[in-house]
Amino acid sequence: MILTSGLTLFGIGLLAAAILGIASKLLFVKEDPRIALIEDNLPGANCGGCGFPGCSGAAAAIVAGKAPASICIVADGEAIATIAALMGQEVIEREPELAVRDCTGGLRAADLFHYEGALDCRAAHLLYGGSKSCPEGCLGLGSCVRACPFDAIHMGPEGLPVIDPTQCKACGNCVDACPRGVIGVSGMSARLLHLNQTTDCLAPCRQKCPAQINIPRYIEQIKAGDYDGAVMTIKERNPLLVTCGRVCPRPCETVCRRQYVDETVGINMLKRFVADRELRSGVHLPVPCAKDTGKCVAVIGGGPAGLSCAYFLRRLGHSPTIFDAMPALGGQTRYGIPEYRLPKADLDWEIQGILDLGVEAKLNTKFGRDFTLESLKADGFDAVFIGIGAWQASGMYAEGEDLDGVMGGIEFLTAHALGQKPETGNKVIVVGGGNTAIDAARTCVRLGAEVTLMYRRTRNEMPADVEEIVGAEDEGVQFKFLAAPARVIGDENGRATHLEYYEMELGEPDESGRRRPVKKEGSEQRMEATLIIPAIGQKPDLACLYDDSEEGTCPLETTKWQTIVADPDTFETAIPGVFTAGDVYTGPDLVISAIGDGRKAARSIHYHLTEAAIPIPETTQKTMIPYTLFKEIDSVERKKRAVLPHLCHGDERNCTFNEVEGPLDEQQALAEADRCLRCGLVCYDRDEPFLAEERETSPDS
Known part of the structure; x- marks a missing residue:
């Protein structure tokens, strides 16, 4: 029986061998020799970062045309060039990428419960999302460390992964291993394109900043003495840091957690400190740009929105051209903000840094007169951005405001910036409560006039920056609160001589949350004036968009406030490929918002x-x-906030346009940076004396 079975198996084996022998002759598959050659030039890491099973799989994919010669994330440029030559392909230059950690919690984040499960972040995450109080923060169990095939990650002393940029190959294994999205792989372009996400480690100041600047990072860099690094962090979101260091009203500081201890951190002071350090060096730090794409974009308007758009387009590899109707770029930052707040030489230097990246500018070129959307398309532009601002002053809705001697706030400031020396006389009335009104009033003081600022509400409701209001008071501007213009009275030559106004009282709050001013009947009074400056609002001038037909049609959808309608998420208008932002889209707003x-x-x-x-x-x-x-x-020591020095005092300040405020010195900046709590979503730095006391009183100690 055993013999029979053995002979049977032996026969089956012989038959199988014969079949395989015949099949090998009939079904012989010759392997493309390039696969072996390419595999020989790959590093043999078999990390899987390319998306294929090992280097042999990557080689086969390259030969099959399923992957480019540059697919390997580990191979150097020489190896990629060799592989490309074997395939007859063009070498694709890949933007350098690194794994980055977006979490500052670590040991600072409290535990919700004591976890005793498997020491793996993915396993811990399955149990109520993990034990950490921060719903987005690092769980600290090191799954990313074990997933990295290049030993580029280790857990640091703060309980957070630390990435070695010299070892990281951006394979993405750590990203796949992290259940919280704490680690990502990105290069320069990805960082520039990133929008704040609710899953990011966003301190309140970052959430509030209209430009989405990584504020905790640049303050931490200042604290460490890495001033150039702080500048480059800011420039990933804001190319006008010298300007914003002087004029930004600091919305970020309104939500700074430090205010619940003592005072908010001087975030904008610190921005100005590093911005001015670069400015005084006279040399722009090198700003990297992506490889040229060959795409051309027309940017209409050279104000903050247009300059920002052009800057980021250039960094992303495109070729922007700015078209501006004025003789110099800057928009309202040049023509609406006086020299004593923003020296034009500093603005020029900052704008030149943008142009030096390869941005072209065509000045004294007016939209609607010198070119149109159709002509731009015919000239080969692939997309258009409209950022023409809001240059048209709103009226007072008062009788006689068309008389000589009445000039809108932005019109007055622009004329002065252009060197036209508008005549003020000796008694000026400025109507309004915003920054434009304050700027006009303080400018007139410097021109030798006695200035009264009239506002229909009280000081508490003024929308101007508090520092600007105080500055105006210090310089002698008189305030007339709870007063609103009724009519302008002129002489026989049609020139304004007086402003008649009503007294007001505050009623119920309006949509803005401020109490609505109500006219007191029979309260009319007169005030003498040689110049009346209404500065109660601005709106875009959209005449440039209308054609010459009798109907005067506009190709874009607009609002009753004379702003352009666009998608709120993409900023694309009703015309595909035409985008907008800034004051022409939002109405008058902050420079940092534009x-x-x-x-x-x-x-x-x-x-x-x-x-x-x-x-x-x-x-x-x-x-x-x-x-x-x-x-x-809790557990934070009180520390005094820094105060910006004043460069001008007394008569020097009132009689010249020299800059009023100066930057912090290095010692002040370091002390102010040390006040930052390095906040994350819920974590923040506590001071060691308090922590030591807590440890001493803890039941576990």
């Missing part, structure tokens, strides 16, 4: 030129994240 929206518009233009659609993730942060806005800040 800069932030200029970048977002550049992002959309980039995707419009390179992708099928403009991605807007569902987790994009649009409002403040409620759970991050707590007010109980």
